[in-house]
Amino acid sequence: MTENEIAEIVFKCALKVHRSLGPGLLESTYEACLFYELKEWGLKVEKQKKLPVIYNDVELEVGYVIDLMVEDKFIIELKAVKEITNVHLAQTLTYLRLSNCKLGFLMNFNVSLLKTGVKRVINGKL
Secondary structure (H helix, E strand, O other), rough: OOOOHHHHHHHHHHHHHHHOOOOOHHHHHHHHHHHHHHHHOOOEEEEEEEEEEEEOOOEEEEEEEEEEEEEOEEEEEEOOOOOHHHHHHHHHHHHHHHHHOEEEEEOOOOOOOOHHHHHEEOOOOO
């Protein structure tokens, strides 16, 4: 399955969650529901996946955690905030770079229309 195919399924599942719950809940609630929906599609999904940093050939556990990783190649960084900032985007790009993933979504569920809260984030060329 390609990253773009995964992205399409992720968006469909996120839309289902958002339509059901609406904005205003905790990030952890959306994460749990999206995790459930993606598993229902039969996808391999890991939540709160630790992401080490390799420095001078040494693996360092420095506290980076990916909200959801799908099929070992697609990252979902979830937010439930007033607005997405450049710091959130930088965080998602860093996770993509450190995990060697090419594509991910930065998703803010605290919006009235989900498509306005989703940013497609690309690490290099896809």
